[in-house]
Amino acid sequence: MTAPAVPLQAKDYKSDLKPIWCPGCGDFGVLQGLYRALAAIGRPPHEVAFISGIGCSSRIPGYTTAYGFNSVHGRSLPIAQGVKLANPELLVVVAGGDGDGFSIGGGHVAHAVRRNINITYIVMDNQVYGLTKGQLSPTSPKGLQTVTSPLGSLEEPVNPLLFLLAYGAGFVAQASPADMPGMSALIEEAIRYPGFSFVNIQSPCVTFGEDDQQLKVHKAKMKTLASLGHDPADQLRAMDLARAYGTELYTGVFYRNPNPPLPYEELIKLRIAEESKKARPRNRILDAYLQK
Amino acid sequence: MTTQKQTQGIDFATISMRDALDLAVLIEEEARDRYEELAAQLILHRTPGAAAFFTKMMRVEEVHRKQLFEQRTRNFGNQPSGVSREMIYDVEAPDYDEVRMNMTPRTALEVALRSEVKAHAFFVNALKHVASAEVKKLFEHLCEEEVEHQNLVKAELAKLEPDEPGSGDDFGDDPVAQ
Ligand SMILES: Cc1ncc(C[n+]2csc(CCOP(=O)(O)OP(=O)(O)O)c2C)c(N)n1
Ligand code: SF4
């Protein structure tokens, strides 16, 4: 890690590529929040990697000066874990949509959580498949009419917050770009958490999203968990509050493990150190293959 | 109207004249950059009328920024600043969700008007806490300027014909499948 001589600014993480998102898209605010969080953390862009899948939100890596991989639909988490294990010094941020994360990629979430590699997963939850023009997503509310559910969806939505809490994630938060300072601070806190961390960002799709999920509605509706007196160390209360996903818009940290266990990459380092003590001298290496 | 906090880590009760000027410069810079971004988004999404207006606003904000920056340099040379861009959030810059593809020039002007009103409210609020007479004078002057800008935008709005019913409807269907 190198400490920059001049403090880094949000603009240092902004690439020259102009986002092609629809004007008004919530992802513009999320991107600003990410720049600000990274500036606050102060790691230079070459020490940061953004990994994403496919979707409008998954375009994020291209809009930063950090390393980036706009990879394969639903596969951002396994790729990010590989990147972090190959180079544990990198700060790895995974970013993508609700479809990418909870339908095609849903199977990876449990394993990323239980493996507990120190990466941050940011889902831009717009309750729809934006990129492919407005189909039902796993977080779409029941009854939603879309091109793939013209008579209204019959399915219950996935609750990303409960999903992550139930798998045992050590850091679970929710934010909205309707509150930029709050969202940037939460992203920063998630990145600083020493283990797998998750932030669900309600990032409206202005083109295919519902009117009641737009930022103007967020501004009127959102309540911080701090204002409810929630203690982020209280996992059961966090689960209870998370059940309001889809009806209330709570922002802040639902759960933060007060005693974070060592992340996987640290456990690996310890294992290597331990095993190397037991290593045979060079001239006895082949003994392992000899029958006694 | 925004409900979010617009600054972080700035204490208006103790802010120095130098930092107050720097803050004013940063506010104009943020607005300039946002108008530039919004214009680029609208050009990309085939909304040239609104984009042209935002480009004009970008130039206006740059003129204000320069004037304030010259005042700062005259009075304080290149002394280091106690405020940074990371401390401000959309003070005069329109929120990202204010724009839509196919928006009309009239709605673009309305966005600018709301932003000038927002900036005015910001300085009025800040003034409640300011102790320094010098900073007070500066903020009062900036308040007056914001009112002037509002009047200019209102005058431009008055020149425009009302939008045709249905114009500016968001028929956007832009993302490209991968
Ligand atoms: C293997 C595979 N299946 C399907 C697709 C088509 N596809 C691209 S993006 C996407 C869903 C995007 O939704 P989401 O992840 O919520 O992102 P958003 O666009 O809403 O930000 C789908 C189904 C694909 N690219 N690859
Ligand atoms: S389709 Fe929706 S999610 Fe995609 S860029 Fe447009 S507004 Fe954003």
Ligand SMILES: [Mg+2]
């Ligand atoms: Mg989506």
